[in-house]
Amino acid sequence: MSTMAFDKELDLRNLPCPMPVVKISKGIKEVAVGGVVKAVTTDPGALTDFPAWAKTSGNQILGTDEAGGEVSFFIKRMK
Amino acid sequence: MEAQLKNDLVNVFKSKLSSQMLLNLDTCSRCGLCTEACHAYASIPLVKYAPAYRAEVVRRIYKRSFTAQGKFAPVMGEAKEITDAALMELKEAAFSCTGCRRCMVYCPFGIDTQQIMSIAKLLLVAAQAEPETLSMLADMSVSKGENIDAFKEGFLSGIKRLEDQMIQTWRDEAGEDPIPTDVVGADLLYVALAGAHSIIPSARIFNAAGEKWSLSFFEAVNFGAFVGDPTKTKLILDRIVNEAKRLRVKEVCICECGTAVRVAKQLKGAPFKVVSLTEVHARYIRQGRIRLKKLPGSYTYHDPCQIARNGGVYDEPRYILSHLVNDFREMSPDPKYNWCCGGGGGLVAMGDETLDFRMQSAKVKADQVRGSGADVVVTACENCHTQLSDLNKHYGLGKEVRFLSSLVADALLPEPQEARG
Amino acid sequence: MATLYYLILVPMVYLAVAVFVLGTIWRIGRLLAAPSAPPPPPIYPLRKPAWLFAVGDALLLPTVLRHNFRLWLALALFHLGLLALLLGHLELIAEFKILQVVPHGIFLGHGFVGLAVILCLIYFLCRRMVSPTKELSVPEDYLLLVLFLFTALFGAQMDWARTWYDYSSMGVDEYRAYLSSLIALKPNIEGVTSAGHSFMLVGHIFFANLLIMAFPFTKLMHAIFTFAMNKFRRG
Known part of the structure; x- marks a missing residue:
């Protein structure tokens, strides 16, 4: 999964609430529709926040990748 | 603006006119005493940041639609129709107000500017002109509540990873289940934020105190309250209420988040008590359930507005700090008058969008922090922590900004063997 | 002129009282309805009994006092x-025994109370002409101050004018006769319209009428x- 291609990487490690979601929602607009953003986070809450955000914002989580206490989300911009 | 929308907005306004709101709108004598109470005005002396002026922005629309004076002699009170320009003014007024209610302490009548701003926020929501970021966050929180079963697994895997970290770092005290979730019959439900920094120190302290606790699946912060949408505020709070009822807990403990504490403490008739994390930590110390060592350095404490002035938690943080440090310095001679950090009301949650304004409007806060002479600024609110950290960087204050809970966790002494039972 | 005096001293007074009473009842009724x-939270720390502190705050x-001594x-x-x-x-209107605890003629302050009120009004007006109170003010704020000022000026002048005009022809007895007749719904303005300074009484009553009508x-x-508001703040 870590080899999944992406257009932009966002470092969302150790951010205060609610910056991970704020930054991903802004970051996704910086790639073209159909583009993929890789977001790396350390927040346990992000594991529910990101899917909930993707659902309400109409974007798609292609997959996740866990390594060394960090989780990477691969999110495709759908609109 | 279309006539239909204007009509809808007048009806939305009407829905906010409770007896208390009418008093807030009808009593102001525009004496101007509140101007110096607002950190934004004190830092940027533009009259648009004076609380009474912000309130007038809403009041003008109120007068035009709902008062005899505004209908028959609009010029007297500068009564105004709702227009697109008025919406822009409402937005600036509402989202440059942090809802700290310091002006309410100055006002001879006790007019609640934050309540008046809640009308502005609701009108913006109804006109779909509210800050996008805040409504996005509120929608996310609501969706999480509606689909918790779908998201639970991800959350649990995240918690499992934190537990592994805890067991590695604090092998002795972590126990077998350092971060319990979904514990039916727990005494205390802890509602944290998304970040590990809001979970690990608290978990250590709960475990050290021998608390029978359970971590909530939901984040404490209520983005519905920030955006000013009462329906979403309730939906977001209900997620926690329902979880607490299902687990039959006696207490719901809200993490270091001012808005979350404020919103939850306003719950009436719930079968559980709502407490802030700071109150719980003070109780543990008082009951001898945790012991702390003294930390070196000089410390000051920033009272989060929603927890202190609007929540009454003044003594507990000072009690905790008296067990934590030898050199404590008050920031404000009377904590009721503490300056707001300048980050509340959703301003910090809007991130970089509001950074410039947050830094400029909180100059008085930066001066106050500098004036305290302490090395470490302690607080008990996520928003305040973020804002104080930003101020620290922007004004080169050279302080360390810490959460009170993380200091408590750092100072934990191992329990005496006999107490461990 | 006689008609104008009559209109101000009789029908306008009744109108003002009616507007004041009905308007105020309507405003309070609207609030209760x-x-x-x-309620949002009060301002902490709380003091008990809250109602007593709220009354103290209002009065x-x-x-x-804490933030602006001059204004206070x-x-x-x-x-x-x-x-x-x-x-x-x-x-x-009539003599009240209870008010004669300190024996005095009409108007205990001998005109100095009126003067103090006038000076305060001038100060309030000046405050509203400088920033930031200037930008906060709306026409209503100035209008009310001006109405108050005119009412007080004409009222206080009547007392002072006693030495300049024909004092003996219009005094307490005439005022009492006029006001009692209004209350008895048998208006009689004879005694208060013939003196040299009657125009001051008419001016005083005209502005007072406007002020009373503006109240609600x-x-x-x-x-x-203020009492209800302060109670909310105190919890």
């Missing part, structure tokens, strides 16, 4: 002056609402 929403204005002094003088003048006017439709309602 409004839905009640869960003594401790927050103003003017507000205290102004409001106490109004209270003294109100009591003085009651004595223009302006911020003057703070006189009543």
